């Protein structure tokens with residue numbers, strides 16, 4: 001349904017709805033200039049140079065609507081690949097609505113969500129990965145998510161895919177050639193070279209797949225619940241990590257009743273930290289019991305937990321039992337013992353033998369930065385991706401996973417001396433998955449799904 005009326009000239013408010021100093025209305029399509037010429041009377045826009053700005057009044061019949069600045073773009077140079085005029089008007093809601101109303105009267109159609117970007121894609125200005133990166137850029141809320149989106153808009157991921165595609169096409173062409181000369185039993189490409197090429201492709205694809213772990217946390221953030229018995233210092237730790245007194249701290253067990261959620265940015269990754277009610281055997285206090293149930297729920301729905309202990313009321317056995325409990329439930333855990341400022345040497349040495357245990361003092365700010373580092377590492381791993389593409393999109397990840405299977409099958413086929421025509425089929429399958437990502441192979445339903453998530457005016 002998204003592709004109908006692609007020849008219409010479309011209009012939408014591209015700046016946020018509401019009052020602002022300036023608003024931006026975008027018009028794209030073959031009638032953009034003729035329609036605007038009917039209300040921008042001071043000059044003929046059709047004969048102006050593209051990429052120029054023009055100040056003047058918009059007037060409809062006898063009504064002066066606003067003094068505006070128009071930015072003119074001509075098809076090949078515009079974002080959509082069509083004639084585009086952007087109207088910078090004063091940011092009154094009345095003016096925004098009135099201009100759009102008049103443009104609709106004069107023959108424009110209201111754009112659907114993402115329709116400007118869809119047209120850019122359909123007109124070959126960008127591929128699907130770049131179109132999706134535009135939506136990611138608008139959604140970005142940290143430097144890391146912004147940088148990843150910008151890299152993909154500039155074609156970072158596209159060029160990785162093009163390289164994969166060209167290498168596959170090269171292999172495919174060689175095999176096709178062999179098939180043409182099948183009767184002569186020639187091998188145009190040495191099978192061991194072939195295997196090396198496929199291994200290279202598998203490595204490139206695996207790197208892209210591995211980057212998804214980081215991409216996913218960059219895009220969606222990570223949820224971490226702080227779990228422990230009452231009085232272990234969970235709220236103190238939340239406050240220290242945030243560097244503000246967000247949660248109430250007291251030495252009364254059961255102080256925190258409801259969960260408290262706050263966002264912490266560590267190296268560009270957003271962690272949604274949840275301070276929970278201390279878990280203990282059901283108390284007589286009904287509200288506290290509800291809080292404990294909520295803690296258990298957050299424990300199971302978080303990406304991982306900080307399992308916090310107060311050494312003064314935990315034994316080594318308690319800690320080991322908890323580790324086993326969480327591991328049985330498949331809950332990823334960062335094991336942290338608090339109040340190290342008052343820990344006695346004997347216990348410290350005894351607990352130190354537990355693998356991956358971290359000692360901190362939330363109250364005295366000891367090892368809090370180390371804890372942040374560990375949180376980051378647990379969320380994103382230790383691989384360095386400074387210059388490489390990071391996959392943030394589940395659709396891409398799924399297609400790359402299928403590509404990995406196809407590449408493995410090609411490799412298996414080579415090892416087992418599969419015939420050229422069967423290998424050729426396997427390669428076509430791999431190319432198909434690449435085409436799904438870039439949008440060379442797509443359908444209306446898929447485009448609808450992707451672009452309907454965009455905002456109107458983009």
Ligand SMILES: Nc1nc2c(ncn2[C@@H]2O[C@H](COP(=O)(O)OP(=O)(O)OP(=O)(O)O)[C@@H](O)[C@H]2O)c(=O)[nH]1
Nearest residue numbers: 230231232233234235236250254255256278362363
């Ligand atoms: N000595 C010492 N005391 C601490 C430390 N961290 C927290 N405390 C104290 O431990 C007590 C309990 O702290 P909270 O942060 O309220 O503990 P909680 O785990 O949130 O407790 P509930 O909300 O009842 O589950 C307070 O008196 C804190 O001052 C620490 O690193 N060292």
Ligand SMILES: [Mg+2]
Nearest residue numbers: 234235255256
């Ligand atoms: Mg608390």
